[in-house]
Amino acid sequence: MAKAEFEIPDLKEYPEVPPVQPGSMAHSKPFVAKNPKFMEPLGYPAELVDDWQEKAIEHMGELLGKYRSLQVFLDACVKCGACTDKCHYYLGTQDPKNMPVARQDLLRKVYRRYFTFAGKYFPRLVGAADLTEDVLEDWYSYFHQCSQCRRCSVFCPYGIDTAEISMAAREIMDRIGLGQKYCNEIIGKVFKIGNNLGLPEPALADTLEGLEEDVVDDTGVEVKYPLDQKGADILLVTPSADFFAEPHVDGLIGYGKVFHEAGVSWTLSSKASEAANFGMFIGSYENMRRISLRIREAALELGVKRIIFGECGHAWRVAYSFLNTLAGPFDFLDSNYPVPQHILEFTWGEIQKGTLKIDKSANDHMVVTFHDSCNVARATRMGDEPGGQFIVPRNVIKAVCNNFVDMDPDTIHEKTFCCGGGGGLLTDDLMELRVKGAKPRMEALRNVIEERGVTNMAAICAICKSQFTKVLPYYGMGMDMIVSVHQLVSEAIVLTGQDAGDDEQEDSTEDVA
Amino acid sequence: MPIEANGKVFETDEEGYLANINEWEPAVAEAMSKEDDLDLTDEHWDIINFLREYYEEYQIAPAVRVLTKAVGKKLGKDKGNSKYLYGLFPYGPGKQACRYAGLPKPTGCV
Numbered sequence: 005m006a007k008a009e010f011e012i013p014d015l016k017e018y019p020e021v022p023p024v025q026p027g028s029m030a031h032s033k034p035f036v037a038k039n040p041k042f043m044e045p046l047g048y049p050a051e052l053v054d055d056w057q058e059k060a061i062e063h064m065g066e067l068l069g070k071y072r073s074l075q076v077f078l079d080a081c082v083k084c085g086a087c088t089d090k091c092h093y094y095l096g097t098q099d100p101k102n103m104p105v106a107r108q109d110l111l112r113k114v115y116r117r118y119f120t121f122a123g124k125y126f127p128r129l130v131g132a133a134d135l136t137e138d139v140l141e142d143w144y145s146y147f148h149q150c151s152q153c154r155r156c157s158v159f160c161p162y163g164i165d166t167a168e169i170s171m172a173a174r175e176i177m178d179r180i181g182l183g184q185k186y187c188n189e190i191i192g193k194v195f196k197i198g199n200n201l202g203l204p205e206p207a208l209a210d211t212l213e214g215l216e217e218d219v220v221d222d223t224g225v226e227v228k229y230p231l232d233q234k235g236a237d238i239l240l241v242t243p244s245a246d247f248f249a250e251p252h253v254d255g256l257i258g259y260g261k262v263f264h265e266a267g268v269s270w271t272l273s274s275k276a277s278e279a280a281n282f283g284m285f286i287g288s289y290e291n292m293r294r295i296s297l298r299i300r301e302a303a304l305e306l307g308v309k310r311i312i313f314g315e316c317g318h319a320w321r322v323a324y325s326f327l328n329t330l331a332g333p334f335d336f337l338d339s340n341y342p343v344p345q346h347i348l349e350f351t352w353g354e355i356q357k358g359t360l361k362i363d364k365s366a367n368d369h370m371v372v373t374f375h376d377s378c379n380v381a382r383a384t385r386m387g388d389e390p391g392g393q394f395i396v397p398r399n400v401i402k403a404v405c406n407n408f409v410d411m412d413p414d415t416i417h418e419k420t421f422c423c424g425g426g427g428g429l430l431t432d433d434l435m436e437l438r439v440k441g442a443k444p445r446m447e448a449l450r451n452v453i454e455e456r457g458v459t460n461m462a463a464i465c466a467i468c469k470s471q472f473t474k475v476l477p478y479y480g481m482g483m484d485m486i487v488s489v490h491q492l493v494s495e496a497i498v499l500t501g502q503d504a505g506d507d508e509q510e511d512s513t514e515d516v517a
Numbered sequence: 518m519p520i521e522a523n524g525k526v527f528e529t530d531e532e533g534y535l536a537n538i539n540e541w542e543p544a545v546a547e548a549m550s551k552e553d554d555l556d557l558t559d560e561h562w563d564i565i566n567f568l569r570e571y572y573e574e575y576q577i578a579p580a581v582r583v584l585t586k587a588v589g590k591k592l593g594k595d596k597g598n599s600k601y602l603y604g605l606f607p608y609g610p611g612k613q614a615c616r617y618a619g620l621p622k623p624t625g626c627v
C-alpha cells in the first residue's frame with residue numbers, strides 16, 4: 005500500500021455525524037479527459053467549447069424536456085435535511101457540499117436562474133445563480149464526489165434521486181467538452197476492443213485456457229471456460245475485471261463450475277466481453293445504448309437462448325432495469341427464463357434443484373459477511389419476491405458457508421453504504437475520496453470483525469471488490485479479506501469425479517492489481 | 518510530467534505512465550523507481566521483463582493470475598502469489614510494475 009497523503013478517518017464504535025468542514029474536498033477533481041481520443045469516440049467535443057455557458061444551458065434545457073424526473077427532482081426539494089447525514093462521502097469527508105441537498109443545489113441554482121420565473125427576475129431571493137466558471141469548477145469537483153449510489157434517495161421524503169442529478173450534470177459537462185478521463189477512456193476501449201480493460205480476444209482466450217488448466221490442477225476435472233462458442237445455450241456477460249483481477253477471477257472460476265455441474269452449455273463472447281456499462285455513470289443515454297447493443301449483437305451472432313450476467317453491480321441495474329429498452333426486444337431468447345438472468349439466480353436455482361454437491365466445511369475457516377452493492381440493492385431485484393436482491397445472495401452464501409453474519413441493519417439491504425468507489429470514481433486520482441468515502445462501510449465491517457469474529461466480506465460487484473482490496477489496508481485491515489460470492493461457491497462445490505480426499509485449500513484470496 | 522533518463526526526456530501522461538511504449542528503455546524504469554525511492558533488483562527486472570514480453574504478444578498487461586503463475590513457474594511456487602509481487606511493488610504489481618515497464622495503465626474495475 006502506498007503511504008497516504010491525507011488524513012484517514014477514525015472508525016467509531018457507533019456511527020456519528022461529524023461536524024462540517026467547509027471546502028475540505030474542493031481540491032478533489034479527477035483527471036480531465038484532455039486528449040481528444042478520449043472524447044471524440046463518445047461523440048463529445050475534444051475540449052471545452054468557447055460558448056460553453058450557452059451550450060450548457062441549452063443541454064440542460066434539453067435534458068429537462070427529455071427527463072421529466074429531472075425537473076421534478078430540481079423543483080421538489082423542500083430543504084428538510086433528511087438526506088444531509090446519509091451520504092458516505094459527507095460522513096467521510098465532512099465537506100458540506102457532499103450533503104446530497106447541497107450537491108443537488110449546485111445544479112438546482114443554475115436551473116432556477118435560467119428556467120424558473122422567480123430565478124430569472126429575483127435570483128437572490130430564490131438562491132438562483134449564474135453559471136460561472138466557479139460554478140462549473142464546483143460541478144466538476146462535486147459531481148465527481150457522488151457515486152450515484154442512491155442511498156440518500158431512500159431517506160428523501162420526495163424520493164429525489166441525486167444520482168440522476170449527478171448523471172445529468174456529467175452529461176452536460178461532457179457535451180461542452182469537459183469530460184472525466186477515467187470513464188471516457190474506458191468507454192472508448194469498450195467500443196474499440198470490447199471491454200473496459202482493453203483485453204483483446206487472444207489475451208482473453210489465453211487467460212481462459214489458463215483457468216481451465218488451474219481447475220484441472222486443483223480438482224482433476226476438466227471444466228471448460230468457452231469463448232465465442234456458437235450454438236451454446238447461455239451467453240455469460242461478466243465484468244472484464246473477472247478475467248484480470250483478484251478476487252474477481254475466483255468468482256469466474258466458480259461460475260464455470262456451477263455451469264459445468266448444472267450440465268448446461270454456455271459461452272463468453274469476445275465482442276461482449278464486458279458487463280459494465282459506464283455510459284450510465286456519465287448519464288449518456290446514447291453511449292449506454294451503444295454499449296448495450298454489443299450484448300444483443302453477440303447474443304444473435306452466437307445464437308444463444310439465454311443471457312446471464314456475472315457479478316457486477318451497475319451492470320445488473322442496466323441489465324435488469326434498462327436492457328430491454330436499450331437493446332430489446334429480446335424475443336429471440338427463451339422466454340421460459342428471466343431475460344436477462346443474474347448468475348446468483350441461476351446458482352440459487354441449481355442449489356434448490358439439488359444439482360450441486362456442496363461441502364460447506366470447505367469454507368469453515370471463514371466467518372463471512374456480505375456487502376450489498378448499491379446498484380443491486382436499490383435499483384434491481386433477483387428472483388420473484390420483493391427483496392430478492394437481498395435474499396438470493398445471502399441464501400447462496402448460507403448454502404455454501406456454515407458461518408454467516410450480517411452487518412449493522414442500518415448499513416445493509418436498501419440502506420447499504422457504497423464501497424466508496426462506485427459510479428465512475430474507481431480511479432487512483434480520487435484515492436483520498438475513495439478512502440474517506442469507504443468510512444461508513446469500514447466502520448460497520450470492523451464492528452462485526454470485533455464483535456462477531458468476521459474474517460471475510462463477500463461482494464457481488466467488480467468495483468466493490470477492487471475498491472475494498474485497495475482501501476482496506478488504509479484502515480488496518482487485510483486486502484485479502486474481500487471475496488467473490490462465487491468464490492465461496494467454487495470452494496464448496498464438489499465436482500462430479502473430483503479427486504477424492506483433495507481437501508487442500510489453496511489460498512486463492514489474494515490481492516488485486 | 519516528463520521524465521528524464523539516460524540524458525533524454527520521455528513524455529508521460531498525468532499518472533506518470535510513458536506516453537509512447539516504443540520509446541521505453543531500461544533507464545526509464547530506473548528513473549521511475551528512483552522517484553519512488555525503490556531500488557530495482559534482479560527480482561524486479563524478472564517481473565518487468567515478463568510484463569514486456571507478454572505485452573508484446575498480447576497488447577495488454579497480463580492478468581494477475583497469469584502473472585503469478587508465470588512467476589511461480591520461473592522462480593518457484595513460493596513466489597507465485599500476489600504477496601510476493603506486492604513485496605516487490607508496494608503500489609501494486611499491476612500498476613506500478615506496468616508503469617516501470619512502459620506499459621499503459623490497466624483500466625476498468627481493477
